Amino acid sequence: MSLLQLSAISKQFDDKMVLTDLSLTVQPGEWVGIVGESGSGKSTLLKIIGRFIDADQGSVNLKGTPLQPVRDQLIKGHKAIKLVQQDYELFPNQTARENISYALRFYERDYRERKVDELVELTRLSVVQHQKAKLLSGGEKQRTALAQAVAEVPELLLLDEPFAHLDLRNKQNLAEAIEDLKSSHQLTCLFVTHDAGEALAWADRLIILKEGKIVQEGTPREIYEQPVSVYVAELTGQVNLIPGSIPGKWQMIRPNFLRLVTEEGKARWKAAITKIHFKGGHYEYVCKTTEGQNLIFYRNRRDKKVGDEVLLNHAMKYLRDMPR
Numbered sequence: 481m482s483l484l485q486l487s488a489i490s491k492q493f494d495d496k497m498v499l500t501d502l503s504l505t506v507q508p509g510e511w512v513g514i515v516g517e518s519g520s521g522k523s524t525l526l527k528i529i530g531r532f533i534d535a536d537q538g539s540v541n542l543k544g545t546p547l548q549p550v551r552d553q554l555i556k557g558h559k560a561i562k563l564v565q566q567d568y569e570l571f572p573n574q575t576a577r578e579n580i581s582y583a584l585r586f587y588e589r590d591y592r593e594r595k596v597d598e599l600v601e602l603t604r605l606s607v608v609q610h611q612k613a614k615l616l617s618g619g620e621k622q623r624t625a626l627a628q629a630v631a632e633v634p635e636l637l638l639l640d641e642p643f644a645h646l647d648l649r650n651k652q653n654l655a656e657a658i659e660d661l662k663s664s665h666q667l668t669c670l671f672v673t674h675d676a677g678e679a680l681a682w683a684d685r686l687i688i689l690k691e692g693k694i695v696q697e698g699t700p701r702e703i704y705e706q707p708v709s710v711y712v713a714e715l716t717g718q719v720n721l722i723p724g725s726i727p728g729k730w731q732m733i734r735p736n737f738l739r740l741v742t743e744e745g746k747a748r749w750k751a752a753i754t755k756i757h758f759k760g761g762h763y764e765y766v767c768k769t770t771e772g773q774n775l776i777f778y779r780n781r782r783d784k785k786v787g788d789e790v791l792l793n794h795a796m797k798y799l800r801d802m803p804r
């Protein structure tokens with residue numbers, strides 16, 4: 481049985497349709513990433529699932545049982561569903577440890593202390609655990625909120641932009657904590673993100689939202705390699721767009737699928753390198769083809785310089801025409 485089932489959810493704010501006839505199911509243990517441009521309805525969807533707002537139409541079922549409307553609930557939220565929002569609420573004058581402990585206040589003291597130790601370690605908060613929440617960095621606050629949310633393992637964890645506003649170091653710490661959580665607990669998680677990298681890395685399945693509708697659903701690899709539109713392609717990684725064989729359509733090649741070739745007969749493009757960017761794990765080469773098309777390709781080495789001529793082909797059998 482699926483853990484979560486949304487059927488034909490629609491939601492309107494004023495006269496704007498934010499979600500339209502949206503259906504999806506989540507299986508137990510699955511990590512589902514929701515990706516979409518700003519304003520596409522991602523947070524609204526999480527708030528509906530987390531029981532903070534009602535949909536105008538449609539139903540939300542948890543383990544086959546319909547959830548009661550939020551307007552009939554005494555307290556917002558659901559005890560089996562934990563939502564970590566972008567504006568997580570911590571008690572500012574309590575320490576990180578006390579904030580986590582609060583989530584376990586109904587448990588016996590020894591158990592609670594042991595569990596908090598475990599959570600502090602999992603979320604890498606040992607050094608700052610006795611610091612007041614108001615003095616924690618954004619990343620530390622985010623990890624405290626995460627520790628709170630998983631103190632009692634929820635049936636469903638909802639994460640809204642877990643990496644928003646974090647620097648690289650905090651992002652790495654949080655990513656490791658979430659990764660540990662994924663492997664050590666039987667957790668089901670729905671997370672919203674702008675970041676293509678984290679979406680591809682963590683999700684078992686990705687759902688792409690555009691203007692409140694699902695435009696594509698599949699494994700990260702399917703979506704990365706076979707996006708149905710330029711919109712999906714651009715949300716899930718860097719792309720080269722070339723005019724399609726039909727006017728108004730586009731073909732896309734990921735930079736990692738472009739290859740340098742040595743024989744002119746095997747090249748699809750002749751180009752001159754215009755820029756080279758060091759990206760840590762690789763170099764990003766930007767070049768302009770003789771037809772005036774900008775293309776990006778990656779190489780591990782900086783063995784070319786600006787102005788060099790290169791011959792390029794793509795390591796794909798065929799390219800599909802896609803709409804915007």
Ligand SMILES: Nc1ncnc2c1ncn2[C@@H]1O[C@H](COP(=O)(O)OP(=O)(O)OP(=O)(O)O)[C@@H](O)[C@H]1O
Nearest residue numbers: 493494496498516517518519520521522523524525
């Ligand atoms: N309470 C509200 N009242 C009126 N409009 C709202 C309300 N909440 C959200 N909206 C509008 O609904 C649309 C979708 O908002 P939502 O926050 O779900 O988008 P999002 O995809 O999460 O965006 P972002 O990535 O920028 O957080 C936006 O146009 C937003 O302004």
